[in-house]
Amino acid sequence: MRYYPVNLDIKNRHCLVVGGGHVGERKVKTLLECGAKVSVVSPQVTQHIKDLASRALVELKTRTYRTSDLEGKFLVIGTTEDQVINQRLSEDAFNCGTLCNIADQPAACTFVLPAIVRQGDLTIAISTSNKSPAMAKRIRKKLENEFGPEYAKLLNIMGAIRYKLLTEANKPETNKEKFEKLLDAGLLEMVRQDRIENIDAKLKEVLGEEYNLQSLMNS
Numbered sequence: 001m002r003y004y005p006v007n008l009d010i011k012n013r014h015c016l017v018v019g020g021g022h023v024g025e026r027k028v029k030t031l032l033e034c035g036a037k038v039s040v041v042s043p044q045v046t047q048h049i050k051d052l053a054s055r056a057l058v059e060l061k062t063r064t065y066r067t068s069d070l071e072g073k074f075l076v077i078g079t080t081e082d083q084v085i086n087q088r089l090s091e092d093a094f095n096c097g098t099l100c101n102i103a104d105q106p107a108a109c110t111f112v113l114p115a116i117v118r119q120g121d122l123t124i125a126i127s128t129s130n131k132s133p134a135m136a137k138r139i140r141k142k143l144e145n146e147f148g149p150e151y152a153k154l155l156n157i158m159g160a161i162r163y164k165l166l167t168e169a170n171k172p173e174t175n176k177e178k179f180e181k182l183l184d185a186g187l188l189e190m191v192r193q194d195r196i197e198n199i200d201a202k203l204k205e206v207l208g209e210e211y212n213l214q215s216l217m218n219s
Contacts, residue, residue, distance in 0.1 A: 001129075002129055003111075003112060003127065003129055005125070005127070007123070008075075008099075010031065010034050010035065010036040010074065010075070011034065011035035011036070012035060012036070012037060013036050013037065013074040013075070014036075014037045014039065014072050014073050014074055015031050015036040015037065015038050015039070015073060015074055015075050015076070015077070016038075016039045016040075016041065016069060016070065016073045016075070016076040016077070017031070017038065017039070017040045017041075017076070017077050017078075017079065018040075018041050018042065018065045018069070018076065018077070018078045018079065018080055018085070018089055019042050019078060019079030019080040019081075019103075020040055020042030020043075020044055020045025020046060020049050020060075021042075021044075021045075021046065021079060022046060023079040023103055024040065024042065024045070024046075024049070024077075024079040025045075025046045025048050025049055027077045027079060028040060028049060028052065028058060030116075031077075032052075032057065032058070036074075037059075038057075038058045038059070039058065039059040039060075039061070039069070039073070040053070040058050040059070040060050040061070041061045041063065041064075041065050041066075041069050042061075042062065042080070043062055043063060043064055044062070045060065045062065064085065065080075065085050065088070065089060067088070067092045070092055070093060070096055070098055071096075073098050074098070074099065075098060075099035075100070075101070075111075076089065076093050076098055076099070076100050076101070077100075077101045077102075077103070077113075078090070078100070078101070078102040078103065078108075079103045086102050086105060086108060087108065089102065090102055090105075090108035090109070093110070094110070099111055101113055106130040112127065112129070112130050114126050114127040114136065115127075115133070115136040115137055115139070115140040116140070117140055117143045117144050117147055119147055119148065119149055119151045119152040119155075120149075120151070120152025120153070120155055120156065121152065121155050121156070121159070122147065122151050122152055122155050124143055124147065126139045126140050126143070148192070150188060150191045150192040151188070153191050154187065154188050154191045156217070157187075157191070157199075157213065157216060157217075158179065158182075160216040160217060160219060161178075161179070161182075161203075161207065161211070161216060162175070162179075163219070164211075164216065164219065165178070165207075178206055178207060181206045182202065182203075182206055182207075185202050185206070187199065187202060190202065196213060199213050200212045200213055203216075
């Protein structure tokens with residue numbers, strides 16, 4: 001296995017996107033969704049990136065890339081079609097220890113970006129180690145059909161339960177058994193069908209009288 005799987009916390013981290021086309025726009029969107037502070041450097045950018053800059057959601061420099069643009073950046077993503085710039089960006093990032101991804105050039109990267117399925121806080125990443133982006137895309141579409149919005153709702157419920165159990169100082173092994181019982185009892189299907197009474201009954205049975213959906217979601 002060449003790549004080390006990891007989820008990066010980039011909230012409030014300074015990230016740079018070099019290239020302002022539609023690929024760059026997608027990268028900017030994902031970085032913003034993850035809470036990053038995003039800068040874009042490109043002589044030309046999409047209208048959407050211009051709109052983001054006008055609302056001060058990104059810092060925009062409408063010029064070609066300079067090595068100094070990397071100062072203070074946690075990671076950089078290159079999406080230009082200029083191979084000279086891409087190579088310089090990769091080398092500059094390596095020299096200053098900045099994480100670097102160059103679109104469609106794995107040899108120039110210190111990390112590659114997987115295809116992503118996201119439902120709320122549930123994130124499923126699909127990587128083919130850059131051998132076949134088409135296969136990763138095909139698998140992503142298949143998983144999108146399998147993992148619907150009910151998984152986001154269930155995850156919110158399970159997270160609220162976990163938080164409440166932790167405040168009650170239960171033993172971890174006991175908590176694990178309770179989570180397994182809830183999942184084995186078909187809680188996902190109850191959530192999918194919005195069967196609130198059945199959910200509350202199962203929470204009460206497994207966790208105790210004080211557990212119900214309304215109180216968990218309002219805590």
